[in-house]
Amino acid sequence: DADALRVTSHADRQSAYAPYADPMVDRLARESRSSTFLLQQAAATDLTDNAPWKEFLLRRAIEFDPSNPAVVYELGTLLRNLRRDADALELFLRHEQLVPDDYQGLGQIGSCLGDLGRYTEAESYLRRALQFADDAITHYDLAVVLTRMGRVKEAVSEYERALERDPAHVKARTNLAVNLVNLGQVERAARELTRVLAIDPGNASAHTNLGLVFAQQGQVEQAVRELREALRIDPMQVQARTALDVLEK
Numbered sequence: 001d002a003d004a005l006r007v008t009s010h011a012d013r014q015s016a017y018a019p020y021a022d023p024m025v026d027r028l029a030r031e032s033r034s035s036t037f038l039l040q041q042a043a044a045t046d047l048t049d050n051a052p053w054k055e056f057l058l059r060r061a062i063e064f065d066p067s068n069p070a071v072v073y074e075l076g077t078l079l080r081n082l083r084r085d086a087d088a089l090e091l092f093l094r095h096e097q098l099v100p101d102d103y104q105g106l107g108q109i110g111s112c113l114g115d116l117g118r119y120t121e122a123e124s125y126l127r128r129a130l131q132f133a134d135d136a137i138t139h140y141d142l143a144v145v146l147t148r149m150g151r152v153k154e155a156v157s158e159y160e161r162a163l164e165r166d167p168a169h170v171k172a173r174t175n176l177a178v179n180l181v182n183l184g185q186v187e188r189a190a191r192e193l194t195r196v197l198a199i200d201p202g203n204a205s206a207h208t209n210l211g212l213v214f215a216q217q218g219q220v221e222q223a224v225r226e227l228r229e230a231l232r233i234d235p236m237q238v239q240a241r242t243a244l245d246v247l248e249k
Contacts, residue, residue, distance in 0.1 A: 035065035136166035204234035
């Protein structure tokens with residue numbers, strides 16, 4: 001216990017990021033003015049374990065090479081993954097000025113705007129992105145925006161287009177099923193959720209949604225089975241717990 005307290009106390013006094021494992025590489029990263037080198041080191045840094053160090057490297061790279069579109073895009077992507085959407089948006093807008101018709105950059109802008117609640121602007125950017133690349137991710141992001149705008153039928157069409165391009169897109173199929181329920185197409189929603197679980201059996205949300213669909217259809221036994229499985233995988237599935245309590249009374 002004494003050793004643990006000593007080590008923890010020491011760690012608490014260190015910088016917010018952990019340096020690279022190799023001290024020589026770490027020193028080079030701290031002193032380098034090469035955006036290429038810094039970008040390479042950032043790419044080798046694990047986001048889950050060391051996001052602050054990755055951000056440090058990218059911000060240093062952009063300090064010395066502010067017009068490098070790869071650095072601008074990577075820093076925007078990092079901030080997006082960290083849910084710092086407003087900061088990410090600023091970088092992606094700068095990237096658009098550097099590479100005006102890059103579909104990935106346009107898609108990132110649209111996705112950021114959507115998460116910031118600026119839906120009309122988001123739709124415009126996402127449709128622009130689709131003019132340059134007809135890909136599953138952009139159709140999915142557009143569908144999410146359309147759903148938030150209450151345009152459910154249009155969203156269903158976009159989810160379908162996303163799945164035509166990537167049948168294994170689990171989020172697109174799950175969201176499609178939810179929208180189908182809202183349109184009263186319960187049987188088709190059940191089929192879509194079953195396909196989700198064929199791809200990802202451990203998807204607790206899909207088990208919950210399928211259980212709710214079965215309950216809506218009056219198939220109580222199947223509903224209870226799915227809801228119990230959802231809670232086994234993830235005990236924090238509140239909807240599953242609430243619905244199961246009602247069905248088991």
